[in-house]
Amino acid sequence: MPIHPREPDPVVPDHTDPAPEGAVHPPQGDLPPAGPTGPGPAADEEPGPDAAGGPAPSEDEYTTAIRELEDRWRRALADLDNLRKRHARELERERAAERSRTAAAFLPVLDNLELALAHAGADPGAIVQGVQAVHDQAVNVVELLGYPRHAETGVAFDPARHEVVGVVQDPDATPGTVVEVLRAGYGDGERQLRPAAVTVAKRE
Structure with a gap:
């Protein structure tokens, strides 16, 4: 049986109106996809580790930092309490030393009063002079103390x-x-x- 060659499909003439003179013809071929252009990252591209200042700390790192801060806080409280106790001890020691110095400054005054009283019976007139001398000595002691x-x-x-x-x-x-x-x-x-x-x- 003889084989007849296939005839080509007939060309259908384009009956659309030709574009008016001066009209802009659309570009031929495939159009680029719509979306932002430029050197920026693609929409589906994940940000790198430097986008937010590095990788986020893990929960273990947060726990370690909190424990370190709590340890520093406890140490600061302990140091403050030790400083308060040491200051209280030093203050009490200074008060005791000042009382001792003041009392020691008046011991000679007491000694002279006892001497004046001891000799008052032998010479009653001498008691006035003795009391005056003790008075002057006491005033001098108070002045030496700053008053x-x-x-x-x-x-x-x-x-x-x-x-x-x-x-x-x-x-x-x-x-x-x-x-x-x-x-x-x-x-x-x-x-x-x-x-x-x-x-x-x-x-x-």
């Missing part, structure tokens, strides 16, 4: 150093000055033990 004695008269009244217990009319005294000291004061400024109790001349 000078104030019993001046004729000076201007100073509310920081004087305590007014009376106002008198004295024509011979300048108004506002100290006329009489009833009780001596000791110390100055922040180191004042007590102010002097005085009477002041009345102001006109």
Whole structure:
């Protein structure tokens, strides 16, 4: 049986209207896929380890850091408690030493008082001189401890150093000055033990 060659398919003419003159023809061939262009990473590409500053710490690393911080915190509390206890011991030791120095400074005063009392029977008139000497010695000890004695008269009244217990009319005294000291004061400024109790001349 003879084989007849296959005839080619007939060409169907394109009956569409030709594009007007000056129109832009669309590009031929396959179009590029829609999406961002440029050198950036693809949409399905996972960020590298440097994208967020390195790999995230693991749970074990967090636990280790927390334990280290807790250990430092406990050590700081222990050091603070030891410092507080040491400061309390040193403060008490300094107070005891200061009390001892002050008491030792007054021992000679007590010795002289005992001598004055021992000789009072043999010479009653000597007791006054002995008491005066002991008084002067005691005042000197207080001054050496940093508390000078104030019993001046004729000076201007100073509310920081004087305590007014009376106002008198004295024509011979300048108004506002100290006329009489009833009780001596000791110390100055922040180191004042007590102010002097005085009477002041009345102001006109």
